[in-house]
Amino acid sequence: MVELKPEHSPVEHIKANSNRLRGSIAEGLLDKASGAIADDDTQLTKFHGIYQQDDRRLRDERRHQKLEPYYQFMIRLRLPGGVLSPQEWLALDDLAHRHGNATLRLTTRQTFQFHGVLKEHLKPLMQGINAAGLDTRGGCGDVNRNVIANTNPHRSALHAEVHDYTRSLSERLLWHSRAYEELWLDAAPNEAPEYEPLYGETYMPRKFKIAIAVPPENDCDVFANDIGLIGIADDDGGLAGFNVAVGGGFGMTYGEPETYPRLGSVIGYIDKQYVVDVAEQIVAIQRDFGDRVERKHARLKYTIDDRGLDWFRDTLAERLGYPLAAAQPYEFKHNGDRYGWIEGTDGHYHLTLFIAAGRIADFDDYALMSGVRELASIHHGEIRLTGNQNLIFANVPATERERFDAVIERYGLDAGQRSSALRRASMACVAFPTCGLAMAEAERYIPAFIDKLEAIMKAAGLGDDERITVRMTGCPNGCARPYLAEIALTGRALGKYNVYLGGNPSGERLNKLYRENIGEEEILETLEPLIQRYASERNAGEAFGDFVIRAGIIAATREGRDFHEQTPSHT
Template sequence: MSIETMKPRHGAVERSRDRSQPLSNLGPDETLKAESNHLRGGIADGLLDEISGGVAFRDQKLLKFHGIYQQDDRDLRDERRRQKLEPAHCFMVRVRLPGGVCTPAQWVKLDKLARAHGGETLRLTTRQTFQFHWILKRDLKATIQGLREALLDTVAACGDDTRGVMCAVNPALSSLHAEVYDAARDASNHATWKSGAYHEIWYGERKVASSETEEPFYGNTYLPRKFKIGFVIPPSNDIDVYAQDLGFIAIAKGRTLEGYNVAIGGSMGRTDGKPETYPRLASVIGFIPADKVIETIDAVMSVQRDYGDRKDRSHARFKYTIDDKGLDWIKAEIETRLGFSLAPQRTFTFTSNGDVLGWSESEDGRSQYTLFIENGRIANHPGMALMDAILTIAKIHDGTFRLTPNQNLAIADVSRERRPVIQSLLEEFGLDGQAGASALRRNSMACVALPTCGLAMAESERYLPGLISRIETILARYDLMEEPITLRMTGCPNGCARPYIAEIGLTGRAPGKYNLYIGGGFHGERLNRLHRENIGETAILNELDTLFAQFAAGRQPGEHFGDYVMRAGIVA
């Protein structure tokens, strides 16, 4: 690929330059982007087509840049095929929500949209945002225009661009956290694509920008693949910073932010049967002052933009660019584009990647209640009107909500006066305490998988709660119910719930069959290892029974399960 060396301007990457390439040098998805008129394609016309519940294949790919995935109800797929009907199309709509911060007024609006168009459910994701499911094509515009009324959008929530930017959820709600959150919000606003396509298609605005200038950074082909950014505050690694393409690790002296260690190249995705694909932990390459975040984002993203693989999408993530070119080469290229050298990384320590549940206090006397939401699903369940409960709280809450990277919900910035009222509502709806849930359940996550995800090979969200109940019987046998063990499940190998850094990871291979991984680091610092391949529930439970028996008998004081199976040589 022919690359023009980018010359720094005031320490920042030039965002406007010609990077056009002959279409013959591009893979099919790259050609599609190049010919899409900056993500417009035929989306507007497809939305008007009342014959089909879906849109054309090319526009399905472009819709991802708008935060929308076309899906279908896979529980009905075979029957509809037998009846020679098209799939029961519906759409997933993902909100752009930097750092997972949401106002009570926004929650009320999201709740209203979910009840009207989204199957009366909201999903909290592993990247701190909301997903609507079951949206019909005819309701897409109403949903997105409703989000606009709440000052929210879905720009770049999916697609080959910078996805939602994550930020640590600090239980102390300190001034340090506020400063880092501001950086995450600014990063999200800066790094999203700039085409007028979104406003034209969804808000009905007229086109005003010329095609030559409306994407000064991304150009005609955007990024080779998705790109994930996150900000974390030690000692909690709640965002799993090593799973990010670009991670900023806050380095503070007391409550004063001095800057960030920069980590690059994390990614969880892999493909079964393709050993050339693999999960990778991010590498820390140095330290930057706190005021150099935007320049660093431009420099790092531009390296991936210019050198990432644009022919083979399975080889197009930033981790492969780094491993192909070499970490030292990539770091030198980033420094060239920055116009300065990164300082040596500063010392930091992580101790966990989970959430502190229940009440905690902030510096200024306000409070936060972190509520366990199993697999992030907000709905009115039998015996637990969770959706109604949170809506009731939102209507009287005077602070914010914060979605955690572990699919939980923090009712944050609660004033002294309002805390007793919220506590009373938590008790009224049965949300105070964790109802006897094991530490394993509280440290578990699952992707959506079936019936809506088109990539799922096996169940995940619908299956994991019952599986954990059966695992809890084993935990109780060995007095491990309160032992914090991270467990992540996905319905395919793509890693949306970050299974490859869990102490126990399960990834779907086929209906009822999973790969079992063990040995990940408790705070996300080590990949796990494949332990058993393509096994069903009985084999999973038998393996865990054996492992938990060994762990209970042989662990050292304070030793985590993942560390034990490594030390004991159960996995390499």
């Protein structure tokens, strides 16, 4: 376990002195004079799945009125593999209307976020989530976050078995303090000593993420995670084990080249019965060796790059008592979702709905939330959230498809499936008005940006079935996994973005900076000739990200430490 030292970051001291994540949160919730909680406690509530935010649209007005910011909270669930029942969905829908802003946000980690929750609604919301059989423990904070996986366990027996491991991993790596039960569920303090068997007093140096993918599908972008597990089938089509990748992560800071996105490195293979033990030891290595002085340097990717992949393999083998076997062959072909109806191996059907930027709401011209609520009310299978912010109604009997289709037609829920492949391959983070890190718009802007990009593609002779992965974030952090996109925009200032090119459709290559700090007009002027060249010069079946590299427009980037290297020419 880690010993706290004076030079450790302030957050490390907050954690160590928090009475195992309690802090003064209970007192802050009772303080009616402010909509906020104490600054130190905002670090601790993250472990409980809660971020304090404020409505940035009202900052200036409230400052002039000598009022504090309009504080509100975002709450993120722990939902291993993104699976829930229709009854759980209906409960969350109800809670969003009673305690939030009447929307649900699907995240890129297969879970939900509630937005616009005021302080007095925090405890009732958390108790409602618990009553639904769900929780938010570890939704945020310096612990293992929500474990994600390929989207549909009913597609095959192998997919179903892989999904089981999301829950096993999540449960093994959960933090144990009773602070959650005491603060939110009014449990009486337990006089027995508390002990965090894995995390200790200071938990992890930073957040930790795990994903599981089943080739040839990489819809969860497995290499963007601290641990990426690649399912390997046995001769009968069942699950034999996993290739293990380590050191993925996407956060970085502008102007600090020592920070960079990194793809996970495959270090070997492990039989399935040992994979949870392997993951626990990888977490423990990062717990013990991760940087606790500089938080920007505190992810596993930097520990590995600083010490070397051979050091990491040797350390893992020493802790396990055995080395990993050689990695097994695999091939990824795509990292997107498949929309509409798909038949599973058991004759049941699975419906994937496109959800623009992951926002479930009733819009002026589109009653999406009401339509999904009606589908949930007639569904007897499962509901799944995808890693691309979309929604699956899984395990629908063939006899029920007619009822589903009637609801879909009444609410126009298939509108997303009828949109262009470009739009369906787009993704954005929340950004303004609530994210405190946002420098530019993302969720609210990407629909209009895609409109303009569609017009450019149409003028170049590219049809609606042409897929280019476009991702947009309001800052340089990786919430929408921008650094894997064929075209990515990351916010620099209001209306200004960096443009990155060169990711590939299988999620196995980083993109690279092409233009810096430019607005919409210049972005479109930059992309238009490239798309025209792509339309006229591409090889058969060649993706846009592959074309810009073959044509010498941008350099191929697979190593994080090469991410900031300049491309020699932008011609």
